[in-house]
Amino acid sequence: MAQFWKPGTERPPLLDDEDGGILLYSASSSSSGYGYVSIEKQRQRLPVFKYRTAILYLVETHATTIVVGETGSGKTTQIPQFLKEAGWADGGRVIACTQPRRLAVQAVASRVAEEMGVKLGEEVGYTIRFEDLTDRDSTRIKFLTDGVLLREMMEDPLLTKYSVIMVDEAHERSISTDVLLGLLKKIQRRRPELRLIISSATIEAKSMAAFFHTSKKRRGLGGEDCVPKTEPAILSVEGRGFNVQIFYVEEPVSDYIQAAVSTVMSIHDQEPMGDILVFLTGQDDIDAAVRLLTEEAQSNRKSSSGLVVLPLYSGLSRADQDLVFSPIPRGKRKVVIATNIAETSLTLEGVSYVVDSGFSKQRFYNPISDIENLVVAPISKASARQRAGRAGRVRPGKCYRLYSEEYFVKEMSAEGIPEMQRSNLVSCVIQLKALGIDNILGFDWPASPSPEAMIRALEVLYSLGVLDDDAKLTSPAGFQVAEIPLDPMVSKMILASNQLGCSEEIITIAAILSIQSIWVSVRGQQKDLDEAKLRFAAAEGDHVTFLNVYKGFLQSGKSPKWCNKNFVNYQAMRKVLEIREQLKRIAQRIGIVLKSCESDMQAVRKAVTAGFFANACNLEAFSHNGMYKTIRSTQEVYIHPSSVLFRVNPKWVIYHSLVSTDRQYMRNVISIDPSWLIEAAPHFYQHHQPNSIPH
């Protein structure tokens, strides 16, 4: 049983103003309201309300304002309204506010429309992929995902219709937020009248300020008077969360799953009612913990009979995810065992206790091997605080950290590594190229990726023929690929399908490859799923199998019942239809003729080869265990058991992606004829392996 001690509650984050030019405001904590009050009263009770004048003053006088706001401060809903009231949307101008997630965009936009008493889609609107609820003439406040704003830049590089752009949740450091920040900094030099508001967590504020503090002279249009100060202002707004008491273990735990289970049991035995939220790393951990807690409940009926244990991760079906929000019988205590999904994406009300393992799964990218891996790694202090905060949303709570205070203070890093530095950069680089950023290596990022990663991305794009010898976008292929919102290798496959006469099929495949999985997630029904898959299995491989599933789905009249019977995920298929429609529109716009190759699967396989030639593998001549080697780097790889080609082992295959566990497994595999490789990418293969491919 883990032992905890309480060295004191976490202090609210403070900012000092030791740096010249940085402004600091602070005010006493606000009271939280009860009872039924008008919308206007509710607005006035938000902590951000008393900073209204300060915010408007700072935005007027500074090119960039950094707002440090805890959850519940009201910054996201109020600041755009303050700006509108102050005239920033006059003269046809628009105030933009970006979010990393679609759901947040929709939620915030409808809240603001409600507060302003207007119909959503008119004065207040939002844009996310597949959904544009704005009006060209009347929308004054627009919420959008940062990815959508990046796409808008391809039409209007200076984002001229916006007077103020607020980038919310910038501390999350997603790739699109970072790219957006880098580009906005560039735009500022051309548009001194543009104002930026960066909303960030405390820890990041100063590095963000340093990034936007440029000594370079602006190309201002007017005199000195109308040019805002270039050094960013920082303003801190307190949140409205409740105090969360932090407990640490005295000694490091060797098994965080067991420790989490014991901690839940002791909370249940000793603490007053209130739900428990446990942060673990992934499905395996979570299922194990759920099992252990259930066993515990059976062996120790008295203390644990009152527990309702629920798992929560994105792989669960919608219905299973919704269970965590449904009410439970009176007198019972809810325990939700979750991945990072509960850290930012989903908010559970009523949680009073958080158990934090200190770990999460994180993506890491090795530019040398060009492989992305998922690794269990320690979280950052920022994450730990975010997790703890989940216990104090409705009343004071407690957070039990399964690591020592010494570890937290001395060893845990302050912030996580930005996604930018942990990812493959091909999509990101082509997008910058399309925006006319020629010098990628010299681009001013909020966090620079490694030169190796950037060079690798440039190499891949060059090999795809979308960049030329001068690293400029080729015409038309480069521009077409940049236009398609998919991984460039997938986009290249779509371009190739035009010449091969199979664009209808390839667009379907591209849509399916861009979602997680078309199969329902099963536990204990693996055999049934495998049998269902066999009904669609194609000798050519997984891509062609996908086509069979899609065809069956259409023939069923897009029936949910049909999906159920065939272990196909109906929600996923709906998404496929949506993506497919978008891809069709874009394809037609860039001059791709929609055409079906009917049953000519050779055309389909050739198109896949045109995009994914770099992932070609050859079965080892005397391999009895299905070992393949990649042509590019002679790395050992195996066909994943979920593939229809598992145990079939064709001599030559191309994979869509690798997953690495104890072995490197190829997921989504298609068989090819090696002569197509040289057809598709002569430069690539003649240079790499002149003798290994038969002509």
Next chain:
DNA sequence: GAGCACTGC
């Protein structure tokens, strides 16, 4: 015969 943190265009 095995495994999928989380977003997003």
